[in-house]
Amino acid sequence: AAGVIQSPxxxxxxxxxxxxxxxxxxxxxxxxxxxxxxxxxDPQFLISFYxxxxxxxGSIPDRFSAQQFSDYHSExxxxxxxxxxxxxxxxxxxxxxxxxxxxxGQGTRLTVV
Amino acid sequence: AQSVTQPDIHITVSExxxxxxxxxxxxxxxxxxxxxxxSPGQGLQLLLKYxxxxxxxxxIKGFEAEFKRxxxxxxxxxxxxxxxxxxxxxxxxxxxxxxxxGAGTILRVKS
Numbered sequence: 001a002a003g004v005i006q007s008p009x010x011x012x013x014x015x016x017x018x019x020x021x022x023x024x025x026x027x028x029x030x031x032x033x034x035x036x037x038x039x040x041x042d043p044q045f046l047i048s049f050y051x052x053x054x055x056x057x058g059s060i061p062d063r064f065s066a067q068q069f070s071d072y073h074s075e076x077x078x079x080x081x082x083x084x085x086x087x088x089x090x091x092x093x094x095x096x097x098x099x100x101x102x103x104x105g106q107g108t109r110l111t112v113v
Numbered sequence: 114a115q116s117v118t119q120p121d122i123h124i125t126v127s128e129x130x131x132x133x134x135x136x137x138x139x140x141x142x143x144x145x146x147x148x149x150x151x152s153p154g155q156g157l158q159l160l161l162k163y164x165x166x167x168x169x170x171x172x173i174k175g176f177e178a179e180f181k182r183x184x185x186x187x188x189x190x191x192x193x194x195x196x197x198x199x200x201x202x203x204x205x206x207x208x209x210x211x212x213x214x215g216a217g218t219i220l221r222v223k224s
Contacts, residue, residue, distance in 0.1 A: 004156075042214040043203070048210070056209060056210060056211055058211070090157065101147075101159060102212060103159070104149075104156045104157040105156055106155060107155075
């Protein structure tokens with residue numbers, strides 16, 4: 001069965017560079033969530049989209065932005081990267097129609113050096 | 114705000130022994146509760162979930178969890194742990210259409 005696909009799996013960037021993380025939800029899932037998990041931390045909610053519109057916003061820095069496209073994939077754009085942005089970034093998808101089981105991708109490990 | 118607490122940061126059990134991981138929730142109404150497992154460097158895999166109904170929930174990999182309203186708990190159990198169960202386990206609840214995770218419990222299995 002198709003799962004949530006995230007790319008790239010690993011990314012190394014220097015401080016002040018930009019990064020773009022991509023998430024491809026499970027087919028027919030219209031809701032996407034982004035989470036950030038720092039080293040030894042629990043996942044923290046960043047932002048979510050439903051039907052290509054932002055539906056909720058968590059602790060996402062102003063340097064980050066995200067969007068969901070017409071094919072429901074989502075991209076998280078991160079600018080002016082800081083060392084503290086090094087983390088595992090997860091994407092999850094659901095149908096958004098009362099089905100609250102979220103399926104997670106394997107994550108993108110971002111390392112800022 | 115709705116939240117979950119996992120009081121144990123690390124737990125070590127012997128292979129073949131029983132396991133119970135604790136999770137307490139804070140919410141007046143019936144919450145949606147989940148247990149996820151994360152192997153090192155991997156994504157989160159859903160073990161089981163509770164929305165309503167039967168308070169004993171069966172999940173994958175031989176795990177089960179029991180919702181106890183009187184104790185505000187949703188503890189994860191397994192009767193016999195395998196070495197491959199070593200991972201980090203997260204309890205989560207739904208709040209505002211998003212998941213809120215506990216701090217996680219790292220399970221070590223000794224042979």
